[in-house]
Amino acid sequence: MARRVTVDPITRIEGHLRIDVEVDGGRVTNAWSSAQMWRGIEVILKGKDPRDAWAFTQRICGVCTTVHALASVRAVENALNLEIPINAQYVRNIILAAHALQDHIVHFYHLSALDWVDVVSALKADPKKTAALAQALSPWPGNSVTRFEEVKERLKAFVESGQLGPFENGYWGHPAMKLPPEANLMAVSHYLEALEYQYKVNQIVAIFGGKSPHIQTFVVGGVALAINPDNEATLNMERLLWAKKLFEEVKKFVHEVYLPDVIAIGALYADWLKYGAGVTNYLAVPDMPLDTKGESFDLPGGTIFNGDLESVKPITSFNDPYFRDNVAECIAHSWYQGDWTKHPWEEETVPHYTDFQPRGKYSWAKAPRFKGEPMQVGPLAQVLVGYALGHELTKKWVDYSLKRLSQIAGAKVPLKALQSTPGRHLARAIRSAMLAELGPKHLDLLIKNIGQGDLEIFNPPDFPKGVLKGFGFHEAPRGTLSHWVVIEDGRIANYQCVVPSTWNVSPRDDKGQMGPYEASLIDNPIADPERPLEVLRTIHSFDPCIACAVHVLNPEKKEIVKVKAL
Amino acid sequence: MSRLFANGLMKLRRRDFLKAATIATAAMGLPASMVDKVAAALKSPARPPVIWLHFMECTGCTESLLRTSHPDVATLILDLISLEYHETLMAAAGKQAEENLRRAVEKYRGKFICVVEGGISTKDGGVYCKIGGRTALEILKHVSADASAVIAVGTCAAFGGIQAAAPNPTGAVGVRDIVKDKPIINIPGCPPNGYNILATIVYILTFNKFPELDELNRPKFAYGRRIHDHCERRPHFDEGRFVEQFGDEGHKKGYCLYKVGCKGPVTYANCPTQRFCDVGVWPVAAGHGCIGCTEPNFWDNMIPFYEHVPGVEVPAGQGIVGKAERIGKFAIGAAAAGIAIHAAAGVIKKATTKEKEE
Numbered sequence: 001m002a003r004r005v006t007v008d009p010i011t012r013i014e015g016h017l018r019i020d021v022e023v024d025g026g027r028v029t030n031a032w033s034s035a036q037m038w039r040g041i042e043v044i045l046k047g048k049d050p051r052d053a054w055a056f057t058q059r060i061c062g063v064c065t066t067v068h069a070l071a072s073v074r075a076v077e078n079a080l081n082l083e084i085p086i087n088a089q090y091v092r093n094i095i096l097a098a099h100a101l102q103d104h105i106v107h108f109y110h111l112s113a114l115d116w117v118d119v120v121s122a123l124k125a126d127p128k129k130t131a132a133l134a135q136a137l138s139p140w141p142g143n144s145v146t147r148f149e150e151v152k153e154r155l156k157a158f159v160e161s162g163q164l165g166p167f168e169n170g171y172w173g174h175p176a177m178k179l180p181p182e183a184n185l186m187a188v189s190h191y192l193e194a195l196e197y198q199y200k201v202n203q204i205v206a207i208f209g210g211k212s213p214h215i216q217t218f219v220v221g222g223v224a225l226a227i228n229p230d231n232e233a234t235l236n237m238e239r240l241l242w243a244k245k246l247f248e249e250v251k252k253f254v255h256e257v258y259l260p261d262v263i264a265i266g267a268l269y270a271d272w273l274k275y276g277a278g279v280t281n282y283l284a285v286p287d288m289p290l291d292t293k294g295e296s297f298d299l300p301g302g303t304i305f306n307g308d309l310e311s312v313k314p315i316t317s318f319n320d321p322y323f324r325d326n327v328a329e330c331i332a333h334s335w336y337q338g339d340w341t342k343h344p345w346e347e348e349t350v351p352h353y354t355d356f357q358p359r360g361k362y363s364w365a366k367a368p369r370f371k372g373e374p375m376q377v378g379p380l381a382q383v384l385v386g387y388a389l390g391h392e393l394t395k396k397w398v399d400y401s402l403k404r405l406s407q408i409a410g411a412k413v414p415l416k417a418l419q420s421t422p423g424r425h426l427a428r429a430i431r432s433a434m435l436a437e438l439g440p441k442h443l444d445l446l447i448k449n450i451g452q453g454d455l456e457i458f459n460p461p462d463f464p465k466g467v468l469k470g471f472g473f474h475e476a477p478r479g480t481l482s483h484w485v486v487i488e489d490g491r492i493a494n495y496q497c498v499v500p501s502t503w504n505v506s507p508r509d510d511k512g513q514m515g516p517y518e519a520s521l522i523d524n525p526i527a528d529p530e531r532p533l534e535v536l537r538t539i540h541s542f543d544p545c546i547a548c549a550v551h552v553l554n555p556e557k558k559e560i561v562k563v564k565a566l
Numbered sequence: 567m568s569r570l571f572a573n574g575l576m577k578l579r580r581r582d583f584l585k586a587a588t589i590a591t592a593a594m595g596l597p598a599s600m601v602d603k604v605a606a607a608l609k610s611p612a613r614p615p616v617i618w619l620h621f622m623e624c625t626g627c628t629e630s631l632l633r634t635s636h637p638d639v640a641t642l643i644l645d646l647i648s649l650e651y652h653e654t655l656m657a658a659a660g661k662q663a664e665e666n667l668r669r670a671v672e673k674y675r676g677k678f679i680c681v682v683e684g685g686i687s688t689k690d691g692g693v694y695c696k697i698g699g700r701t702a703l704e705i706l707k708h709v710s711a712d713a714s715a716v717i718a719v720g721t722c723a724a725f726g727g728i729q730a731a732a733p734n735p736t737g738a739v740g741v742r743d744i745v746k747d748k749p750i751i752n753i754p755g756c757p758p759n760g761y762n763i764l765a766t767i768v769y770i771l772t773f774n775k776f777p778e779l780d781e782l783n784r785p786k787f788a789y790g791r792r793i794h795d796h797c798e799r800r801p802h803f804d805e806g807r808f809v810e811q812f813g814d815e816g817h818k819k820g821y822c823l824y825k826v827g828c829k830g831p832v833t834y835a836n837c838p839t840q841r842f843c844d845v846g847v848w849p850v851a852a853g854h855g856c857i858g859c860t861e862p863n864f865w866d867n868m869i870p871f872y873e874h875v876p877g878v879e880v881p882a883g884q885g886i887v888g889k890a891e892r893i894g895k896f897a898i899g900a901a902a903a904g905i906a907i908h909a910a911a912g913v914i915k916k917a918t919t920k921e922k923e924e
Contacts, residue, residue, distance in 0.1 A: 006660070008660055009697050011654070011656050012653075012654060012656070012659070016653075016697050039622050039729040039738075043735045044728070044729070044733070044734075048869065048870075051871070051872050059624055059756065062624035062626020062629045062757060063625045063626075065629065154644065161612055161613065166657060167656075167657050170658050171657070195640050199635065202633050203633075203844065206842050206843035208852075211842035212633060214757060216854045217849070224854035225853050226812075226818055226853035228818040228819070233819070233820025233851070234818060234820060234853070353693045364694075455813075455818060457812060458811070458813035530661075
């Protein structure tokens, strides 16, 4: 007899998410993913100045801060057919890389590691053995006996205070927790160190973004970050050198701590490599443009269907019709009136709340589809697409990681194993290893260009009379993000965000096809339905961001109708 | 915390109390020998309990705490406060998370600080934001009733924020519109500087009192002066040296950003003195105008962001100090109190037609 388990709220994510699963014989047999908040940002954008849209949309999410700002300025520039100076492109890319690194580090250590790491068990660890284990994995200087003793003492004092605060009522001692105490202590120590490194890499975002979260240097047409190596009030050599040093430190942390930790946890939980694949259609867009138009990129994009790498088809420019023409959203199971599937430029959405109806409408999120298919987005999609396209940097880090993983697990781990719950974490760490190289690369490109005397940062936008349509995409930390704008006489007539977490949190569509979260939960083991840790593992592996996922299109000249409150 | 928490000492009887301590100990996964220590912590918590609620928000305010170093977030949650509930950081989820909330409210009745991040939907019974099956509206009323004080972190919690921008589709409001019987501190900003949040919390813990507040319940140490008053570009304003377009010669020389939309003359915040992320930066220093994010309804009142603030007399090269002071007063406008300008809707829009100063 199947038993329904509801997890609400899913914590350690951004936003408000409810997951329902049916458990039968210790396995998940059915699943529903339900976004629990709607803020109506796109309704608010109607009639506003398109130059301001980036500031509004950035507030969709403060965890993936920067990403909506970037997609927004790109969408408006696309509508205007406006190129931006190469310096502006580099500045945006540096922010992109630094922010993504911060986001990935925080996601792994602070938002999801506690699904795999038993904090209370770390108290039983021997610091000497912990150091031996950690040193076998990596030459990181922080892996010392002294450091682990110090962390153990701090943890002990904290637990003995009797106030566990955020660690209270975690799944400590859960049967699915398998790490030895030493691995747990190592992870707790790195949890604390990761706080320092996410702080450092974020400082790069602030140097180029004016502040963080919610940077304030992006403008339609470029950046409002004045560059002048011969002035004291602008981005000059001192600022550039500061960012360079921070990138170096963070690169070392990613290569010597984050990636090795994810590989080790993947190896110690190798039995999980068979769970959580779910939807195996993948979508990623190219990013980190190397030119002013967006036709040449450092990160590859494209699609893969049915997990078959041979099926890869690249997306090659900011104007690629393959992307532009194949995105649509379905609301058959979402809290909006109707059951249509429409292209983002054409949507008209009116909220219609019905409460949770597993066979009817059950989520504020819509169901995005590509060529009618659900797609999984995120670092895994980008890594698989890059690998399939023969992208060198991707291949280097994937091959390295699988080799290390196989060594530690004591059995060959194939590429296919990436299509799993731990595989999504590993892909994120692999993407971080790549970004830790690409961030400093783009900083060097910027410095070189400034050295050639080019200080241009801005091409002023001009809004003609009439209707313009634009779209802008960005491969955000959580995957493919796209903004779609219709501008009429210089004002926003229509604005739509198709967001990574919407692709992943997607409810069923009109054909009954599950979204990636839902599909990935099927067949997951559940040791104790009262404490469904395994559900959290799989959901967290996507890095959910629900404030992003939920949004609505502004209906043409229609007010939002009153929804039925239950 | 004596003054704030005095009126709400544990009302449980001893037997219930020990039972609560035993359950709490078990819930933490600790051995039974820890019951005494947990009981002691319940009676007189070494670290003051904080319940942090997330409503209609983007988590940017929490993220701003990850960008501080003195103290850093680890020190905050391990050594300074006891963070009893915080959706983004807590290990527990679902039923266990909701148990933590219920238990913390019971255990620390009248003794905890309630921090709110995010606006509260009031339209249609608040269905636009639900957590654990309850609306944000219900949760706020329930939790704040037992709190010693409420800190509204960020412009959303303070004033409704972005979702309250016209046409406010979800009927979003700030804490002050719902909670009427508790002391409230507002720490607006989108998001606020992490140090403004930390300094407020530590101020209360250290001095056992609220910091001095302005008319909008904002701590004066952070919101006492206009951006314009301490801006490093102010001398350029006074001398009439302006950026006319991003990337122009004036921009490359660090001139004043007033003409490209800076809202510094009408915004109260310590950004120019506090700065962000320990790298000595803030938006105006980088080269973009202030967007007025610490002010109520700034999403309605401060747009378009790239049009200049109306009613500010521009010195055009004759300025210097005496003139600048006069401009300061003028910027606050015909309304004598600074607060009035916050309420005036569409100031910028009205201005664009009225003023031409080039």
